[in-house]
Amino acid sequence: MSRPTEAEVPAPDRPETDGDERAPRKGARVADVRAHGQPPGLKDRRNEEHWAGRLYMRALSPYFAWLAMRLGFSPNQLTYLMMLSGIAAGVVVSLPLSPLWTAVGGAVLIQIYLLLDCVDGEVARYLRQTSVAGVFLDRIGHYLSEVSLLVGLGFAAQGGWETGGYVELGMLAALGAALIKAETDNVVVARAKSGLAADPTGGDRALRPRSTRIALARQAASMLRFHRIIGAVELSLLILAAAALDTVLGSETPAAIRVLTVAVAAVAVLQTLLHLVSILASRRLK
16 A cells, blocks of 8 residues: 555666655654655555545554654565564464454554555655565565455454364455455556556546446445455454454354354455456456
């Protein structure tokens, strides 16, 4: 979400510069980080910026980016910490302990993951250290975090660290989440291998399916937002809500978490297929 996209990364023989004088990392103010780390239009990138970033995290992240620069962290080090917090969230959720407290721990770790996802890009922009490697690490971090949380949900639904049907459903959902991201990323790969620009001409129009029926189905799915339940931020909150419900009901088995696991697996499979059809039916591969 936070690292510059490939199109924003400067070419190696053309260093990034905007003609401004910036204070060194330890002399920067929070206002400086906000000015140079959050360029105009950043929050408007709907396909890149998460709703939680627009709602509250971008208001908090410059303070932590300022602190990270004062402590000497590099953008890539912050991305590695982002990865660790996302993976740790899945591990914590899977622990055979009190479901409510593991869900709280997982939700907190995902918020830290989201914060670091904002901070690493802001530090990179301020220090002019954007890179292709940074974009790559950021994408890998998203893969690992979502997969970890979905697998962790499967173990939580199973009720412990043992194999079973719910663990398999969690793994199925994790596979679907990874495939959805791979489908998106492979559009760029396919275009690059064909000698085309990463982003198709036509903007949002190129993303729309050529078939009217498929376009309407895609629009309906987008309005329902059901695909968001496999995203790390939304899923962590749903896990917390399900664990709280199980605690209130005093269930002997994690019934609400199991229902969530089934729903997440179904959505992941359906979304994987719909996303693939949507890409093939659009102008992105033209």
